[in-house]
Every structure is written in structure tokens, then in C-alpha cells.
Amino acid sequence: MTTLYGYFRSSAAYRVRIALNLKGLDYAQAPVNLVKGEQRGEENLARNPQGLVPILETDEGAQLTQSLAICEYLDERYPAPALLPADAVGRARVRSLAQLVACEIHPLNNLKVLKYLVGELKVDEEAKLAWYRHWIAEGFAALEARLAGESATGEFCHGDSPTLADLCLVPQLFNAERFECDLSAYPTIRRIAERCRSLEAFAKAAPGEQPDAG
């Protein structure tokens, strides 16, 4: 049995849930409560010394970490439907869009980073929110420019079927909405996210639909 160790509001776990759903795979969920700090508990550290989720335990017992690495694994092991296009330049484009979110926006707005800002740097609530929104705004402006300006964009981030890029875009937009960011400047991002959310694979992966949703 494939098991996903995750948390309903973790956007990295959210990406993996979408991938699993798109591939039509049956999987169990094992919630790790990030707010209670369970990710740094003994059990989870044995699975991942980094003390993070998601972790995917495959049906063969391998424990995989890092959401994009997990999604690429799923795409290699279960090739249809593909999460990456066939051509090398197209694959590079999709990966770069995914990494724009996963390497430039998300890491800065992680729970552990927000905790450091408040705990170590004594940043107040207003400055913490400004930090959060700053990195969303900077990243989304670049993402919007690319999606609106590049001819490879279709109904989805790349062409007319969902890819690794959409798997990153939708959870990041969820976070932006949750922190009440102004999204009026990103019509292409919103249009693509709406298209994604019309698919059951995305809808079923939403945080509010998970067994551990508060």
C-alpha cells in the first residue's frame, strides 16, 4: 500500500496528493500534525531526518522525501497521464515554472521560517504578514509574466493538460488566498487555477477535503 505522510495544509503534501490523484493511485494517508510539532517527533525523524513532510512510502517500502522528487518518481513509475511534456525544452519549461514556486516562493513562507521571524527576530504580526505577501507578490508577478507571455501556456501552465507546474501553482494560490494576498494582478494564474480546480484530482486534494482537516 502506498502511504502519504502529510498534513492537510502543507502545500508540499498538497502537490503530492494532486499527483497521486491524477495518476489514479490508491493511497493511505498518515497525518503528521505540523502545528503540534509531530514532524520533529521520533517517529517522523526516523522516516525523514529533516523532520518534514511529505514522505511517500511506496508499495515496495521505499520512503521518499521532497515533494517534487516524489512527483517525478510517480511520473516515472506510472507514466500515464504524464506530468511532463515529451520534449526536453518543454520539460525544462514545466520544471522551471514548478521550481519558481517551489524554490523561490514557498521556502520563504514555510511555517519554520515564520516561526524564526517571530521567535528569533521578534518580528510583529504586521511585518510577518508583509514578509509573506512580499514573496508571494514577487514570485507571482514573475509567474504571471511568464504564463501570460509565453506561447506554450494553454488551458494549463503548459498546454492543455495538467503538469508538475500546475501541481505547484494551485497549492501556492491556496496559501495566497489564505493569507488574503491581493491577487488582482495575476489573471492568468487565477484562470489556470480555476481550470485545475474543475478537475476531480485537484478538488479531492484540497486541504479542506483531507481526513485531518481541522
Place this chain on the structure above:
Amino acid sequence: MTTLYGYFRSSAAYRVRIALNLKGLDYAQAPVNLVKGEQRGEENLARNPQGLVPILETDEGAQLTQSLAICEYLDERYPAPALLPADAVGRARVRSLAQLVACEIHPLNNLKVLKYLVGELKVDEEAKLAWYRHWIAEGFAALEARLAGESATGEFCHGDSPTLADLCLVPQLFNAERFECDLSAYPTIRRIAERCRSLEAFAKAAPGEQPDAG
């Protein structure tokens, strides 16, 4: 002609230089001075709306962004020597090690983030350095635990030839050394980096060897 738009001290550009060298590819370098803010100049924004480097212009004129996406492109287009192992679980392991650095450590210590800390949050030099070292220490502790504890580790991060994981490890160690982080707790990381640096592909990619090195 393949052209790399980069900066000698950008660790993301450093990763791509190692990949290009390992593949034995001939390429031109077009320096973009990050300290002078050239990445946000009109010319560079036309290449990449995100205003970042590295950007790889391929011999066919495609402009690719995001260092890991570029390295995967190079690995697909020029398969030998491979930067990823052949098996799906091994590939997932290598990618997760690379992403541990690229998604968890590096984004927090970027120039633009350090600038925000100082400019917006009025953090002093000591607290900035503590921030820098905190994320290195947290990430390297996890990386060391994995590399020391997992049987797939060899002379390099994965087995006995360099992979995508080593391409990320060496530039991150360079940054850690530059910011005088205490590295005594990471013998496996240091051992692997030393092995990498004994290869010409890594040595020639070092910041001090680049045409724009100050």
C-alpha cells in the same frame, strides 16, 4: 553556441557550470553582476521576468531558467555521463538530496532575502549572520544524517560518480565556508565535497575561476 548568463558567486549558476563541465560541453559565459543589480536590468528581465540568474541559452536559442531544471535538461539532451542513476528510487533519492539544498537551504540565504532582512526588517549584521548560519546548520544536519546513514551513499552523494545532488552540495558548502559556518559536525558532507573538488569539472566551475571573479 550554448551561453550561460550567470554570476561567479551565484551558487545556482555554479551548479549549472559543474553540469556543463561534467557533460564536457563548450559554452560561453555572459556575466550578470548581481551586486550591481544587473539581474533586474531591462536586458536580463527580457530573458527572465523573474530577474534572476542562471539562464542557459541553448545552441537552438531556447532560454532556460531555474538551475535544477537546466541541469535536468542537460542530462536529458546529453545523457553521458548521467547526472541521475537509472532506477526510479535512486533518481528520487538524488533529486531529494538536491532539493534539500535547493528548496530548504539556498532560498533562505539568497542575496534578495538578506537584503530584505536588512532593509525592511532592520536586522543588524549579527542577526543576519545568525539567520544565514541557522539555515545552513539545520539543512546540513539533515543532509549529513542522510548521507552518513543511507547505504546508497558512496564516494559521492549517490554511489561512486557525481550526480545532481553533488552539483548542489558543493556550491552550498562554498557558501557555508564563505560565511564561516562551523562545519565540524558534517564529516560526510566535507568528505564528499573534497572528492568532488578533486575532479576538474568541479574545480573549473569554482567561483574564483570565473571570468567575472572579483
